[in-house]
Amino acid sequence: SQELEQSPQSLIVQEGKNLTINCTSSKTLYGLYWYKQKYGEGLIFLMMLQKGGEEKSHEKITAKLDEKKQQSSLHITASQPSHAGIYLCGADITGTDKLIFGTGTRLQVFP
Amino acid sequence: ETGVTQTPRHLVMGMTNKKSLKCEQHLGHNAMYWYKQSAKKPLELMFVYSLEERVENNSVPSRFSPECPNSSHLFLHLHTLQPEDSALYLCASSQVFLAGGHTGELFFGEGSRLTVL
Numbered sequence: 001s002q003e004l005e006q007s008p009q010s011l012i013v014q015e016g017k018n019l020t021i022n023c024t025s026s027k028t029l030y031g032l033y034w035y036k037q038k039y040g041e042g043l044i045f046l047m048m049l050q051k052g053g054e055e056k057s058h059e060k061i062t063a064k065l066d067e068k069k070q071q072s073s074l075h076i077t078a079s080q081p082s083h084a085g086i087y088l089c090g091a092d093i094t095g096t097d098k099l100i101f102g103t104g105t106r107l108q109v110f111p
Numbered sequence: 112e113t114g115v116t117q118t119p120r121h122l123v124m125g126m127t128n129k130k131s132l133k134c135e136q137h138l139g140h141n142a143m144y145w146y147k148q149s150a151k152k153p154l155e156l157m158f159v160y161s162l163e164e165r166v167e168n169n170s171v172p173s174r175f176s177p178e179c180p181n182s183s184h185l186f187l188h189l190h191t192l193q194p195e196d197s198a199l200y201l202c203a204s205s206q207v208f209l210a211g212g213h214t215g216e217l218f219f220g221e222g223s224r225l226t227v228l
Contacts, residue, residue: 042219101154
């Protein structure tokens, strides 16, 4: 099994709906990062979480970190077509600042 | 001008060819990374250069050879590749602190899509 699991693998939602993507680590998290990727392009940094219970928001995207569960969730409120893409969580699980990534969640938003 | 620039964006090569991928960062960072992204697999960390020294080499086959001539440039030299090496190769940079740790944010390039025939 992989060290960083994301769920779901893909998501298709209607515009305006809320959605949640989860990221679970099998090891202690020293830092959890969320990125967004358009198909075939580079990753765009969204948010970084380091402390248990930490929650950050950027526009309509909110991410939370549950340190005890070694898990993070990314929540999008009132989704828009511009939210479509692949969402990847990255984690520092060794304390050495080397990030590993999950397989990503492909999000499609239809009108 | 984007922070991290990768060239070429697309590359098709035969198994006997020798080619190179180039990455340039304009952010003043002191660490650079190569990642490989294959379909339905997590991003794989290949190499890390911190302060121009290679600090990570994740059991990458010798047919991939990195080079970091200075803190702004990173190359990935390719030779005698296999079809399974076809993937999107992403370069990233970050700022690491001399005392350890980094800001946490990796800045990625757009990637070089490699196809090996």
